[in-house]
Amino acid sequence: MHLDLLDILRCPFCGGRLNLVTSLFHRTSDDTISDGVIGCECCVFPVVDGIPVMHLQGSAVAAREAIEAEAPDRALLAMVGAENDKAAEAFTEAAASATSTYRDIVNSLGDGFEGGYFLYRFSDPTYVVADAVVRAVAGTVLAGGGRALDVCGGSGHLTRALVPLSTPAPVMADLFYTKLWLARRYTAPGAVPVCCDANIPLPFARGAFDYAMCSDALMFVWMKRLVVGEMLRAVDGSPRATVLVNHAHNQLVWSPSHGNTLTVSGYRQLFQPAVPRAFGESALLEEIVQSGRIDLARVDSEAQLSQDAAFTLIGTKVEEVFRSHAVPPPQQYSGEWSINPLYQVDRDAGQLRLTFRFPSDDYEYEFGACRRYLPQSATVDAAALAALQAGTPQPALDDLIRRRVIVSLPQRYV
Structure with a gap:
């Protein structure tokens, strides 16, 4: 945790500024806090392995007590949720290895950790739409500079798109x-993580950001009015203040991971007094697949919206947002071009023969629309892929990148 985060970090309960409690155990270097306790007039919170934990749930209390006992490694295990010595050993071993992959860490956490489908995140339809919308909206709002906040950012798959757009670095906030x-x-290396609970006030100063978003999560937050109000507070005062909600499930249309949903009217009311524009996500996906564009100038009728399974809502006075945007090809970001993990790869001389397969029936049921752009089979020249991975553009692979047969994965992802 960089010390300049304290400029915008606030106690979620009293709103007070926070400082390092130097009388307690702490590990710092230069202008960062690795482990320690930060406090205001009413509360103290642990900083665990560089991540401030801004809530008072049991794991946070256990982590703070471990730090006070000069046991930061135990604090990390408390926050990770290692339930026994075997789980703690598996995570510690995987975390200590410089060669461990994202999949290795997920596997070390056991079956209870909801990481399986995230391995295929970069080509599922929800992500394809959200990534296009985020790059269009945040790219417009933050074009002249400005800071982004990703609320309920999860494992950072969409925060990743904000890293090259946000100045200073984007903040990703999540309870987990x-x-x-x-x-x-x-x-999302380069983003600033803050562990907090969206069901209580967000631990940030008013007006600390220019852009705030919550993607594929609002229907799982009980205090929806609070979290949207808090996002509006976080951007209050910015001339380019924008709040974006992606993939909010429609109460009128059932979906496999339905959550606690609202109608489009209900979601709109959360933004009051702002009036957001709402877009049906099936139409956005159709535009991306058919034309490589998203039209944020169009107005979906209430009848159309009532039949869509999910919505995108945008609250902003930045009128340049509401136009037709070309969807740029997927960016490399920080990582490497790889064959989409949804494909089985067979080598045939200098060719890679790809065969699509769903990882589970549940995945197919929820994300089957990916077949709109992912072909059943494809062939990739191995030398061309190697050249692309080495940094040389390969026009012959552009269509496979656009269709997400080849995807930009974080380093050591699978």
């Missing part, structure tokens, strides 16, 4: 410490 830890190490 382990996801933030994974994001910092693999998915």
